[in-house]
Amino acid sequence: MHQEKEEKLKSIRKKLKELLVANLSLEGVKPENIKDDEILFGEGLGLDSLDAVEIVVLLQRNFGLEVKDMSEGKKIFYSVNTLAEYIYENAKK
């Protein structure tokens, strides 16, 4: 069960990284070079509020998900890991 979850999360993280590189202006960055715990906004990948629009849209279009609770938003959008966890938890429902 745990292994199944890990496999699923690994697949989500991989897809997320590919989508981030394909949709955002991340020059010279390859999906495999993005760390799982890489901070998305500010530090780390250095994304900004305009990149947030594209991430919200790719969440909707690729995973059918929406972040409605802004108080949870900071945790969800913190890193690739936290975003993948959110997708895994909510895609199950």
Add this chain to the structure above:
Amino acid sequence: MKKQNKRRGNDFGFNFFKILTHCAGLRGAYGFLYIVCIYYLLFDFTAVKAAMAYVARRFPKDNILFKYFHVYKLFVSQGKQLIDRYAAVEAGKVFDITLQGYDEFCDLLKSGKGFVVVGAHVGNWQVAMTILRDLQKTVYLIMRPEDNPAAFESLKVGKNEAHLKFISPDGFLGGMVEATNALTHGGVVCFLGDRHYGFDNVGIKFLGGEALFPYGAFHLAACTRAPLVVLLSAKIAHEHYELDARKIFSFRYESGSDKKEQLKKWVQKYAHALENYVHKYPYQCFLFHDIWVKR
């Protein structure tokens, strides 16, 4: 980044004009403006300087005396529209409002899709907002309450019964997550497109110089594939406003092209519409801020 919101006049002055409007009607209240605005022209150096940035570019060939006269006319025009705003929003006065681009706007509403509205500090945008309030859609204003406290109070933004809400750009990720969700659910997201307030902006040709305009609205529209409407209002006669919603754009990013360059072209279209407006209604541009790049 925090901005000190400064408005011309004080509570006594505003209350005086409110009472005058009730007792003497709009024209009676307008009459006093001609005297009051002389005071501001002579003594409110900050306001004059702020207005002069626009006046100098709109009337580049006029000498300094004429430019001061244009500033005076701008103050009077703004004063009249502030009185109108009070009358429309708080005193229940009904103005004639015509909508240019009515058919296209109705088609947009019938589609049920969310869309982005980009206005400007021209005409009476608060009167324009009262139109949006009647749309049977939830309308979100992207602005900080402190940037326009009077508008927030007068439009009852955020109050329970209102379909007008605000999203602060100081909020989580600049309010963009909420704005994107709003569009997905068929809401209307409104920006003022002629001042960047410190947020992401791009240099655009406007009135003979390079001015900095924000591009967030255009990026949001392109990413979400939502239509973008340029909505400008103008007072065209006594008790009569015209809203212009003829410019409806569908912006899409082209892959392989630099996004910033694409955004710049789109914002330029908006600036072009605004420039046409200020050429037609020179005394209804209430920017009161130097948006031009110093060379």
